[in-house]
Amino acid sequence: MKTPVLHHAWARIAVLLLAFVCLDATAQVRTWLDRDRIAAGETVTLNIETTSASNAEPDYAPLLTDFFLSGHTSRREFVMSGGRSTMRTLYAVALRPRRDGVLTVPALYVGSLQTQPITLTVAPSAAPSASRAGEEVFIESEPDDPDPYVQQSVGWVVRLYSATPLISGQLDQAAPDGASMQRVGDDAQYQRDVGGRRYNVVERRYLLVPERSGPLTIPPAHFEGRGAGGFFDDLLGNNGGALEANAAPRVLQVQPVPANAPQPWLPLQSLQLRYQSTPQELRVGAASTVVIEAVADGATAAQMPELQLPTIDGVQVFAEPVQADERFTDGRPRVKLTRRFSLVPSRDGGVRLDGVRMSWWDVRAGGARTADLPPLSWTVRPAAPGAPPAGPGQAVRPSASPAIVGNAQPGQSLGDFGGANRIWILAALLFAALWLFTLVWGLHRGDARTAAAPRPARDEAHPSSNPDLKRLIDRGDFGDVADALCAMARPPVHDLDALRARLDDPRQREAIDALQRARWGGGDGVSARELLRHAFAKGPRWRQSTPADAPPVPPLYPGARSGREG
Structure with missing residues (x-):
């Protein structure tokens, strides 16, 4: 009588172990330094984070060639995300370089996982007096x-x-x-x-x-x-x-803004533009991708103008949102902007993309500079027979490689395993599904109790208490400033003319006019920011009642929109 019970217990243990093995197969590891540039004699912290369920610690032996090691620490934590519980382990060690120059933190093993190598720049000693x-x-x-x-x-x-x-x-x-x-x-x-x-x-x-x-x-x-x-x-x-x-x-x-400075005013240490990728050919109705990258030394993402492609005759251009990577390097901000554009030709023949240009001010040399990209030309081929027209985001992408599970070889799916292994894998997946169902049910009960409990009344935040408005006025695009001001009205307005009619403070109306001139009439952008900064320091001041009649004259700047200028 004990044998079936014992076999059942061992079967449950095996299912649990197999589930942990399957979960550990998806474990990840990442590594980073708290700084990527230091001076000789300083230390830098190497951080290694892993989601593996094993207790294996990193093998630090490869580091001893170029670094002195000290201060080993580790910490474990459980993180709930999307209804799932993940265990993360963070290891940290202090590295002191044995020499200056460009050093490589080698790849390290954490159990069966391996980190990526990292480059570290060690400058000559810059210690104080x-x-x-x-x-x-x-x-x-x-x-x-x-x-x-x-x-x-x-x-x-x-x-x-x-x-x-x-x-x-x-x-x-x-x-x-x-x-x-x-x-x-x-x-x-x-x-x-x-x-x-x-x-x-x-x-x-x-x-x-x-x-x-x-x-x-x-x-x-x-x-x-x-x-x-x-x-x-x-x-x-x-x-x-x-x-x-x-x-x-x-x-x-x-120093003041120079008289011959290009507008919009963009003071930088350096600016570089490049094509990350360009298509080899274009075909009618098919989407092809152009990726542009801008690297600015001495600016944040909010200060940079928007990356845009010029109009291409016979080609529709669809832009994806800008991806920004902001860092603090050598004591100042540095940002890398990346944007993808889908090109969909509407006719065959020759087409030309004029080079992208961006004007800026070189703060080192004290002169105006222009970063540009070379023009591109293609001969658009006719549409493939029977191919439906592609829209934005429908470009053909290479198919992903089949996932490798456990020790499976490339191209081997779950169905290729033997019958016994398939049973254990299906049992492990069933166990995981039941565990996930129990967790979701428990969370749902907790949400239900929370929803049933009486909630205290919450006052709506006053529209004028926008902590990001000052920073947006200081360094944001004028289109973003207009969007933020229009959104602060209750109910929100659609353009700056309607916003101006709602304002009670004449200084704020004057600042709106200066904003309009800076956006559409060639006005002074620096003066406009100064007026906006002082006029809206305490938030907008609204009229007691909104005028019901339409304005007797057309808007001062026809076609002005609260969005970003095109």
Whole structure:
């Protein structure tokens, strides 16, 4: 009588083990550095995250060739996403390069998984003056450009040096008058040698955008905290662990917008355009893809003009949303914009795509520059016999390779396994489906209880309390600014003329007129932003009642729309 029960128990255990094996086959691993560029003598943190259910730790042996290792840590957490529970394990290790130059963090094994190699640039030592090496704690702050232009994105870096371990503390950097300043990313923590003494460094980065020309005084960063005091300090109750430091004040000389600067005003360190991919041929009714990439050094995605293709005679162009990759490199912002365009010819014959052009201002050389792409030409072939016309997003894509499950060879599907293996796999899938059904049922019951419980009344947020409006006015496209202002009305309006009629403040109506002139009439964009910034600092002021009659004259700018100008 015990044998069937025992066999049943072993069968359940086997099903569970097989389910875990199937789940672990989909495990992933990714790796990254907290910085991709450091100075000699500093440390950088290598992070490895895996979703594998095994307890295998990374094999760090390949790192010993070019790095000193220290500070090994690990952390596990369960993440709920889409009704599924995933276990993630994060490993971290501090790397100190043995030499400068361009180094490669090699691929590492985490159990049966393998990471991707990473490139790390190690510059020669850039440690501060050795005269400060005797201090327990001190602060250094610096911009990436001491003489920026108005509306230029300036990277502001604050570094806190501490020779003693910190127990607690607060590092503050006040924003200056006449500029916007916002914190960027997370703090980077590493170690650096200063005058033969080892310091722990906390590096905090900010994005500084001057709003007017002239001297700009940056308030000094301030730190107050406590370090690990000595034995006698703790015994006698002295305040020996208290630490305080202030950075030296800095003054930047902000330059005005040059008279010969191209519009829209785009101050950058560098700008590069390139074709990521272009079609070899075009066919009537078939969609082909052109991918354009723009890499801007010294700007955020909000400051960049929209990537657009010029009109192509006889070809419809359908643009996908822009993909933006923003980073903070060498103390300043850097953005890579990528956009895909589908080209659908309507006739055969020769067609030409004129080169994309983008004007910008070189802040290093102090001159106007133009980034452009070469023109492209194709001979459109007739449509394939019997082929239906393709629309946007219907371009023919290469078929995906068959998925490999477990140890299956390419081209081998689940149905190719033997009968016994098929039974176990089907049993594992059934078990997983039952587990998922139970989880969804439990979550549904919890949602039902939450929905049945009385909810407190929620006041609708006031339309004027938009925290992103100031940042949008500072660095956004004028079309986006118009969209945001129109959306703040209750109910929303469709264009700026209707918005202007709803406003009660004459300064705000004047700012709307300046916005219209800057968008459609060749007005001054810098002055328009200044008017918008001051007029809408406290949000829009609405009339008590909206005029019911239509305006006696046509709109000042016919065809003006609240969307992005074409």
